[in-house]
Amino acid sequence: MITLTWHGGAVAEITLDRPEALNALSTKMAEELIRVCGEVAASRAHAVVLSAAGAKAFCVGADLKERNGMSDADLLAQRPVFRAAFGAVLGLPQPSVAAVHGFALGGGTELALSCDLVAAEPGAVFGLPEVSIGLVPGGGGTQLMARRVGPARAADLVLTGRKIGFEEAVALGVVDRPAPSGGAREAALETARAIAANSPVATRAAKRALRHGAPLDLAAALDVEDNAWRTAALSADRREGVAAFNERRAPVWPGV
Numbered sequence: 317m318i319t320l321t322w323h324g325g326a327v328a329e330i331t332l333d334r335p336e337a338l339n340a341l342s343t344k345m346a347e348e349l350i351r352v353c354g355e356v357a358a359s360r361a362h363a364v365v366l367s368a369a370g371a372k373a374f375c376v377g378a379d380l381k382e383r384n385g386m387s388d389a390d391l392l393a394q395r396p397v398f399r400a401a402f403g404a405v406l407g408l409p410q411p412s413v414a415a416v417h418g419f420a421l422g423g424g425t426e427l428a429l430s431c432d433l434v435a436a437e438p439g440a441v442f443g444l445p446e447v448s449i450g451l452v453p454g455g456g457g458t459q460l461m462a463r464r465v466g467p468a469r470a471a472d473l474v475l476t477g478r479k480i481g482f483e484e485a486v487a488l489g490v491v492d493r494p495a496p497s498g499g500a501r502e503a504a505l506e507t508a509r510a511i512a513a514n515s516p517v518a519t520r521a522a523k524r525a526l527r528h529g530a531p532l533d534l535a536a537a538l539d540v541e542d543n544a545w546r547t548a549a550l551s552a553d554r555r556e557g558v559a560a561f562n563e564r565r566a567p568v569w570p571g572v
Contacts, residue, residue: 317332317333317334317342317344317345317348318330318331318332318333318345318348318349318351318352319331319333319369320352320355320356322361323505323508323509324509324512325360325361326361326362326363326509326512327361327362327363327364327365327505327508327509327512328356328359328361328363328364328365328410329364329365329366329367329505330349330352330353330356330364330365330366330367331366331367331368331369332345332349332366332367332368332369332374332375332427333368333369334369335368335369335370335371335372335373336370337379337381338370338372338373338375338376338418338419339368339369339370339373339374339375339376339424340375340376340377340378340379340380340381341375341377341378341379341398341401341423342379342382343382343394343397343398345379346397346398346400346401347397347401349401349404349405350397350400350401350404353401353404353405353407353408354404356408356410357404357407357408357409357410360516360571360572361410361512362410362411362511362512362514362516362519362571363410363411363412363413363508363509363511363512363519364408364410364411364412364413364431364508365412365413365414365415365501365504365505365508366405366412366413366414366415366427366428366431366504367414367415367501367504368415368416368417368418370418371417371418372418372419373417373418373419373420373424374414374415374416374417374418374419374420374424374427374428374440375419375420375421375423375424375427376419376421376422376424377421377422377423377424377425377426378398378422378423380449395454398423398454398455399454399455401455402423402426402427402430402455402456405427405430405431406430406456409520409523409524410516410519410520410523411432411433411508411511411519411520411523412430412431412432412433413431413432413433413434413435413493413504413507413508413511414427414428414429414430414431414433414434414435414436414504415435415436415500415501415503415504415505416428416434416435416436416437416440416442416491416500417436417437417439417440417498417500417501418439418440418441419441420436420440420441420442420443421441421442421443421444421445421479422443422444422445422446422453422455422457423455424442425442425443425444425457425461425490426444426453426455426456426457426460427455428442428490429456429457429460429461429464429490430455430456430460432523432526433492433493433504433507434490434491434492434493435491435492435493435494435495435500435501435503435504435507436482436485436486436491436493436494436495436500437482437494437495437496437497437498437499437500437503438482438496438497439482439497440481440482440485440491440500441479441480441481441482442479442480442485442490443473443477443478443479443480444457444458444461444473444474444477445477445478445479446474446477447474447475447476447477448477453474457474458470458474461473461474461490463530463531464488464489464490465488465489465490469488482494493507515548515551515553515554515556515557515567515569515571516553516569516571516572517547517548517551517552517553517554517569517571517572518548518551518553518554518557520572521544521545521547521548522544522548524540524544525540525541525543525544528540529541551570552570553567553569553570553571556568556569556570557569
């Protein structure tokens with residue numbers, strides 16, 4: 317249900333691999349996502365791509381067939397697993413890029429927004445339709461969408477539950493890397509390779525600064541940035557980067 321592929325050792329690709337169910341998230345799939353993300357987080361990967369198998373969907377959210385027979389107690393028991401799964405993607409220390417094609421609804425949109433960057437292609441459809449079935453987005457959708465597009469635009473999407481197509485998603489800023497038809501995965505891999513060419517110490521520290529500084533006031537956010545700068549500045553990567561620049565060669569990063 318979740319597969320892990322390595323591209324040259326520096327880029328890890330995590331694939332949602334349940335195409336017969338449009339990659340709907342079951343409890344078992346969520347548990348596998350937690351395990352694989354943990355493996356990647358502990359690795360020396362420089363960047364991560366989150367992709368999906370099948371032609372129709374990135375992910376259509378929670379498996380409602382599985383939930384149909386659940387009691388309230390069953391649903392509450394599933395909740396920590398789902399929170400941990402979305403948190404595992406959001407918490408990856410490496411920069412991450414989602415490769416979205418087809419439907420990315422509910423948890424699918426939330427998984428994409430849990431990545432640092434989103435690549436998508438024409439035909440991609442995003443949405444947080446949870447209110448239409450009596451729920452609230454629970455994989456970070458209300459918070460991540462608001463941080464992406466602003467509170468008012470997020471309210472429009474969350475409270476109406478409406479779906480948005482590729483062009484509107486690009487215009488709103490839900491999609492960072494527009495790709496040609498059939499090209500979302502390659503655009504995500506290309507972006508991940510570009511990230512992976514840089515210092516892994518620096519890119520991880522920069523990710524922390526971007527994530528942790530965003531909700532803070534400017535003075536506090538600049539302290540977060542300073543801590544990230546110090547992490548990179550005192551690393552072997554910084555020494556290698558400066559030496560490589562002066563010697564006019566490609567750096568060989570010592571890394572994390």
